[in-house]
Amino acid sequence: MLTETTALAPEGGGTVGASARAVTAPPGSRAIPSALSSGARSLLLNASMEPLCIVSLRRAVLLVMSGKATVLETDGRVLHSEHAAVPLPVVLCLTRYVHVPVRKPVPPTRRTVLQRDSHRCAYCGGGADTVDHVHPRSRGGRHEWSNVVAACVRCNHRKADRLLHEIGWELTFTPRAPRWSVTFGSSAVRAEPLWAAYVRT
Numbered sequence: 001m002l003t004e005t006t007a008l009a010p011e012g013g014g015t016v017g018a019s020a021r022a023v024t025a026p027p028g029s030r031a032i033p034s035a036l037s038s039g040a041r042s043l044l045l046n047a048s049m050e051p052l053c054i055v056s057l058r059r060a061v062l063l064v065m066s067g068k069a070t071v072l073e074t075d076g077r078v079l080h081s082e083h084a085a086v087p088l089p090v091v092l093c094l095t096r097y098v099h100v101p102v103r104k105p106v107p108p109t110r111r112t113v114l115q116r117d118s119h120r121c122a123y124c125g126g127g128a129d130t131v132d133h134v135h136p137r138s139r140g141g142r143h144e145w146s147n148v149v150a151a152c153v154r155c156n157h158r159k160a161d162r163l164l165h166e167i168g169w170e171l172t173f174t175p176r177a178p179r180w181s182v183t184f185g186s187s188a189v190r191a192e193p194l195w196a197a198y199v200r201t
């Protein structure tokens with residue numbers, strides 16, 4: 001695969017955009033062009049195999065065709081260009097390491113906390129729509145990852161501004177900041193199981 005795809009690298013450092021025009025679909029195939037514009041996404045890893053970001057399938061194909069990345073996981077479909085066939089990448093890896101500035105920690109917001117906790121109430125395990133401060137803010141609790149959990153409306157109301165030991169509740173896990181950007185969190189992995197081996201959640 002690697003030799004086929006790197007053979008497509010534009011001579012003299014052509015741009016990724018230029019190689020886009022070389023992408024053609026095999027006659028009679030509608031599935032692949034629609035996949036390219038369907039919002040399908042690929043997981044892009046650095047050359048160190050560390051997850052970098054999620055890119056559109058179209059961008060992923062262009063990275064492979066320009067020799068800037070190689071395909072690690074594919075869904076089995078193949079895109080044919082004039083000179084070679086490129087497996088549609090589900091996971092791809094840059095051929096050269098790029099230095100990435102230190103990631104800013106993701107702040108705990110309603111969206112990111114619900115995502116970290118997979119929309120499960122930390123107290124009853126039911127579906128959660130709200131965020132609860134384990135140590136209530138009204139009693140000095142801080143708004144930080146270690147003090148916020150997803151909670152259902154019912155549990156949130158029942159707990160109110162009390163401490164867990166005051167009502168005999170306890171957490172079954174220790175809340176922590178997600179190790180990666182929540183972009184790579186459990187919900188992303190559920191959406192694309194082939195990413196799971198490359199992403200720690």
Ligand SMILES: [Zn+2]
Nearest residue numbers: 121124152155
């Ligand atoms: Zn609940």
